[in-house]
Amino acid sequence: FLYESPLTVAISYNNQGKAQTMRWLLRSINESKRAELVKITKDRDFDGDRPIHKYSKGDTIPLNTQVIWYVRQGLVKLTTLGETSEEVLVGLAVPGMVFGSYLTSLHTYQATAISDVRLVAIDVSEILASPALSHAFLPKINQRLQQTESFLVISGLRRVQDRLYGLLQLLKREIGEKVA
Structure with missing residues (x-):
């Protein structure tokens, strides 16, 4: 390293x-x-002179094992397939969050734009070669880990109404916006 x-x-x-x-x-x-x-403490440092990739609502975002996506704008749904080929939600990537197949051990992993999104692709080798970039990515990866653990707790709740309430609280915390 x-x-x-x-x-x-x-x-x-x-x-x-x-x-x-x-x-x-x-x-x-x-x-x-x-x-x-x-x-590297501000979002602009992740962009640098990297191009911004734009995807429209409903688009499937291509995943590459050597690229980590950084979300600048929008919302990305992260899913896998269950035993009976049903889609299973494993995360939501919000602005300031990272995702990519490099960060998972799931065999089937898909990213779909829930809204119009703007993403920055950062090569894994660049992150590994830069102490500053690695240091900046740690809290972002930790944010995804904490969200994943929250999803696990919610999925373990027995009663449907408890799972729904837990999911709504998670969505409020992760993507909610205060309104008058």
């Missing part, structure tokens, strides 16, 4: 595969590294 972490731990093993020693390396992060890690 190309990111130079301030803390590295290495374990050495004997011939039988049993851990023998653990070595710790602690580095100081100088101000230039700290500035680089903080540099």
Whole structure:
């Protein structure tokens, strides 16, 4: 991995595969590294000079295992297929969120524009090569993970009315807008 972490731990093993020693390396992060890690904090930094891809409501968004999509505008429905080939909702990507087949282990994974969307494609190799970009993506990936866990909790509720209420609360929190 190309990111130079301030803390590295290495374990050495004997011939039988049993851990023998653990070595710790602690580095100081100088101000230039700290500035680089903080540099990508605003949405425009994800765009850079990358083209914006536009999809209309109902369009299927093409997925590539080496690309992560960043949502600039709109709403994207993320689904998979259940045992009986029914569509199963696994997430909603809102502005500021990321998605892509690189971020899932599902064999069938589809992204569909629920509204007109504007997306930025970022190559996985670029993220892996840039400590600042990797650092900026962590909270966005965490946001998707938390949403997925919320969907799991909701799907585990026994009563239909409880599942519906939970889903409505999630939608309110994720995509709701305050109105007068």
